[in-house]
Structures are given as C-alpha cells and as structure tokens.
Amino acid sequence: MFKHYFELVDNVAIYPIISLTIFFLFFIGLGIHVMRMKTKHIEELEQLPLGDDDIQPSNPSMP
C-alpha cells in the first residue's frame, strides 16, 4: 500500500548508518554524563520516593 512512497526516498540505505551513529554517540554521551554526575545530586534524586513517609496521616482507629 504505502511501500510505494518509500521507493521514492533517495539513498534510503544511509538511514540505518545514521541511526547506528546516533545510538552510539547517545550512549557514549549518556555514559560520560552518568559518570560525571555529582554524588550529592544523585543522593537527592534517589531519596525522592522516600521523602513522603512523614505525611502519612495517623489514623485514630488504628489498633
């Protein structure tokens, strides 16, 4: 049906190469970024789920 449209794309073979390059560079970048993240910031982030326990209301009918 729509394969006709893809046939019109010039040099379509270059797309896989481009995407591989994007992937590769992205992961290199991601790796470097993660290595360089400040430990203090990381600690802040990983505490996010744990912070809200103090706002659990106490229930008067609790045993």
Add this chain to the structure above:
Amino acid sequence: MITQEKTTENAHTKPVLEQFAYDNKIVRAFMIATTVFGIVGMSVGLLAAIQLFYPLFNFETSFLSFGRIRPLHTNAVIFAFVGNAIFAGVYHSMPRLLKAPMFSKTLSWIHFWGWQLIILAAAITLPLGFTSGKEYAELEWPIDIAITVIWVVFGWNMIGTVLKRRERHMYVAIWFYLASFVTVAVLHVVNSFELPIALFKSYSAYAGVQDALVQWWYGHNAVAFFLTTPFLGLMYYYLPKAANRPVYSYRLSIIHFWSLIFIYIWAGPHHLLYTSLPDWAQSLGTVFSIMLIAPSWGGMLNGLLTLRGAWDKVREDPVLKFMVVAVTAYGMATFEGPMLSLKNVNAISHFTDWTIAHVHVGGLGWNGFLTFGMLYWLVPKMWGTKLFSVKLANTHFWMGTLGIIFYALPLYWAGFTQSLMWKEFTGDGFLQYPNFLQTVTQIIPMYVMRAIGGAIYLGGVFVMVYNLWKTAAQGKFIAEEKAEAPALKKNVRVTGGHWHSVLERKPVLFTVLSFVAILIGGLIEMVPTFLIQSNVPTIAAVKPYTPLELEGRDLYIREGCVNCHSQMVRPFRSEVERYGEYSKAGEFVYDHPFLWGSKRTGPDLHRVGGGEYGNSWHYKHMYDPTTMSPGSIMPPYPWLLKNDYDKEGIKKKITAMRTLGVPYPAGYEEQAVKDMEQQAQAIVADLKKDKIETQPDREIVALIAYLQRLGTDIKEKETPSEAEATVTE
C-alpha cells in the same frame, strides 16, 4: 551545577507551602479491579489448561472452546490484571513522586471506567468469536478505537500531572511510566491498521510477511512496554519504599532506562526465526535480543542490590519476599528470552510449550508477584492499619512460588520432549513419530501437572484476597492523604546542570525523545520489507482465495484455530518430511491477516490442503476429532455442521480485499456468490460419495474449502517464477 536566578522581589521570603491531597479512591478502584480480573483471568487460564488434557471441558459449545478461551485468558491477564495493577501503581506513586495530585479526577475516572468497559467488551466479544486473529491484539476495531481513546486519557492525565508538579526532577519511575505510555500508543495504533467490513469484523491492512513483522514488533513490545517497563517503574518506586532505602544505583537506573527503551523495540523478529521472514530481519532480532541481557540484568541487579544490608528484612517482610522473587523471575525470564532468540535454541523451543513456560515465569513471577507485593504494601497504608496476617501472606507466598514451579517445570519438560520427538528419525531415515498425535499424548501428564501448578497459584490469590479484605476491615479507608509542598516557581529559571538533568526537568522534551528512540527501531525494522520488493519474492502460482475459501478462512479465524495450529513449515528436514515443502514468503501475499501461529498444540496446517485428507475426513474430524484421531485433544466443532455462513456478506469481503491490494478483478464481487455456490456444490457432492448429507451453505463446507486450499498453490504446478523464488531464498 544548578543555579537559580531569582527574579522576583520576594525571593528572600520563605517559600509558601501549598496544601493539597492525594486521592486514594482511584487507587483503591484500580486495586479492586486488578484483584477481580486477576482471579477471572487466571481462572479462565486454568480452564484452558484443563481443556488441554480433558477436552470435555470445551463443553461442546462454541463460546467456551479453547480457540476462543485462550485469547480471553491472555487478554484478561495482560490488559485487565496487569493493566489495572499498572494504573493502581501509577495513580498512587506518581502524585507522591511529583508532589501534586493527579491532573484531573474526571480524567482519572474516565480512564478507570473506560478501561473496565473495554475489558467487558473483550469478555463478551472474544467468546463470541469476534477476533482480528492477531495474537494479543485480538480485539476488533471498535474496541481498538476505544483503547486508543482511553489510553490517550491516561497519558493526558499523566503529562498534565507532570506539568503541574511541585518536584522539579522526575524520578526514574516516572520516565518508565511516560515511555510506556508513548510506546504502547505507537504500537497499538500501528498494529491496529485494519479495514472494517462490519461492526465486529475487519481485515488487517498488512498481509503475510509484513503483517507478521508488524504483529511481532507489536507482540514483543507489548511484553516490553506493557508487562515490563511500567513494572520496572513500579519496582523503582515500591522496592525502595518497602525496603526503606534508596535504590542501589541511580546512575545505573539512568543507563537501564535508556538502553532498555532503545534496544527492546528492535527485538520483535526473534518471534519469527526460521519463518519466511527475510534473514536479515531475523538476524537483527537475534542481535538485539542478545544485547537486551545487559540492560535487563542491570535493572534486575539494581533491584536486588537495593536490598544490600537489608536481607534480614526479607526473611520477615512478605512484601519484600514477593518483590525479591518477582525481580528474580524478571532476571530469569530476561536471560531465557535472549537464549530463546538464538536460532539453534529457537529451532528446538519454538512452537512448543517451552515458550508457554517462559512467558509464565515472567507473568506469574514478575508481574504477579510484584503486583501482590505492591498490594500487600498498599492496603495497610491506605487503610491506616497493619496487615491482618503475616502468616497468611507467607502462605500465599509459598503457594505462589510452588505454583510457579509446578507450572513451569512440567512445561519445560513437555516442550523439550515434544520438540525432540518431532525431530527424531529412525535409522532408516524415516520419522520416528510420524503421527503428530503421538507427540501430544506423550506430554499429557505434563499438562495435568501444569494445571495443578496453576490451581495452586490461583489458590494463593484467594488467600491474599481474604487477607487483604480482613486488613481493610480492621482499618479505616483514608480517602485523601493531605500533603504540603512549596510550588515550583514559574519565574525561577533553572539553568545549567548536565544535559540529562536538564532533560529531567523538561518532561515534554523527555517524552518526545523517548518517542524518537522507539520510533527509530521500529522504522528500521519494518520499512525495508515495505520498501524492497525482493524481500518478499512473488510466486506466479499464488492466487487469491476463492470466495468460499475466503469465507472458510474467516471461520478459521473466528474459531481461533491459529491458537493451536501454525501455518509455517520451517526449513528443517524433520518438518519438510512431516508436512511437505517449507513455507515461502511469497505464498502469504494475500493473507490479511497472516495466520502463521506461534504454538503447535496440533500439527502445522500450511500443507494440509489437496490430498492426503479427503473432504469427508475433515467433515468427520470437525464433528468429533476423536473419531478420526483417537486420543486427540482437539475440541469438537459440531456447530459448524449446523450453522450457515453469510453468503451475501462475501461481496463486502471481496471488495475489502481488493481495497487492500488483493487482485480480484473489478466487479468480481457480483459473481462471487455464484462461484461460492458452485464450489460448495462440488464439495457437497464429494461428501455424498462418502454417504455424508449436508447443505452447500453450511459453515463446514466453507471451512473444508479453505483447508483443502492451504499450501496447494505451489504444490500444483512448478512454475519458473516459483523456482526462481526458491533460489533467491
């Protein structure tokens, strides 16, 4: 380094705390739904399991026959049980992580009731035989549209919440939720391109190899982005919560997220190894599947290592017990998956019960146990009390664990046994077990044990329901939890930080990037089959189905035959010997949808047509399979002998097929009914020779026509173009 530029005059005043409340009612609703549909879905699964060794349990009624019950089971556990569990977890954790109630209560409730109505629609239409024939996407087009709408409501509600959050950084769990939303939307829409011909009947827009590729791109990523990534989000929230310590490595979680969503989307073709899919696509699937071990195990270790120094708690806390087994099951399933994607392993495992065992380690272990852990953690919190009985929770834990073992081990055994029997040759070079049924009766004891395992697991769920019910009864439901937090100041510009930190502050950009990541994989996988003609070599001898055959094919789809019978002879000596010439890509060009199947509970049917089995054999076999194959576990289909097919409907079907590119001549639909009658008369006359009286408009006649056509196109005449096609492969 993050710096805040304060641009307002009151920058030095203390931030004002805003009061708000988290809505627990919607969480409770989804929790009840997941529990109820868990029990329903698993019970239906148990019924299907029993049908496999005790065909009496098909009850000789179309509504409860295995071919219709099996999709009901898979849809119920995936979309109703796991789906509602995801929503319960998201609606509970997301507001707390973002320090903001969900964007809109109205949207939340539309989402809830919409989803339950979709489940109800599925529960009605699937037993009635309304199915698209595509695995895990069986629901027909009106329900597909409803799913799309409700899914958008869910996403809208989530993104709205993210936008009005009071916590600048989005915790990793939120990324998993957002990526799941975006990806499932894309998968569902692309795989659901279908041409409606009636209220509950449509044809897939894709045909044959392309349909298979789109379907398994969807099917595999339904596992990835419905059963895995949302649950990883839940794991990253509830495991640290339950263990009361932060995740082992937040850095690892960042890598885990991006590598998982980048790689998962490519792995679909591993469901099609040794099929007629072009080799390059198969290899692509294998390579990416192997690569998946790294992020999957990274995530699993991240979960397990979160418990470092807290393993003593695991001995006492049932919540942690469930979660540890869940994460371990995730690790096992995600190691096994890539192994099954190796062609040499797949040659043994594919089409057998090994696959069923594999998915149930994931389903019962990972999804089931994480859901149970989450429920055991949530109910006491939300009802402001303690768990009614830790002992009962431990009982559930052991019943569940034993249930999984009793379920999976016999099926591994069954899978190996049957596959080896299929491939066994005698010293003289003949098949050792030429009768397929021999390989089925051999593994029936395993089917019995699997059902026992499933029953134990389901029993455990009832124990949980009782325990949670009592827990709720002794507490008092906290409908709203009050909280306070300072607002994110709009006029504060946060600049700097690493680019990923910037990303974590920009949810829309983040969502778009996730979208791009999954789109690249999908496009590269699928576009070439649409693009490069030589990927699907055409075979001149392959002709469109006759009207009667097309009608029969629709009956084949309606009865869910594809759930037990493949139509894909793989290029192995054992299969060519057993079934005939291996299947070629060009033979399926008119198949909307493709019906290759994924499991051989019965034999492959691609070459069943034209010869060995006469019309009367099929007639008697469909009436009662055991008369022709003593010991057969196939359900009987007596209604096919009584019901008439819709003769006039064929016009629409022919027109629809032509719209999709099947070369019926213009105006053929007018002649179709006549051709149909003619072909039916011939079959009726042939049956009469064997003293079988029937009418030409009975459903069985159309089904026989289709079965007799299967795989005969290239059997009949060897044409030069067909020979060429074989060579190009």
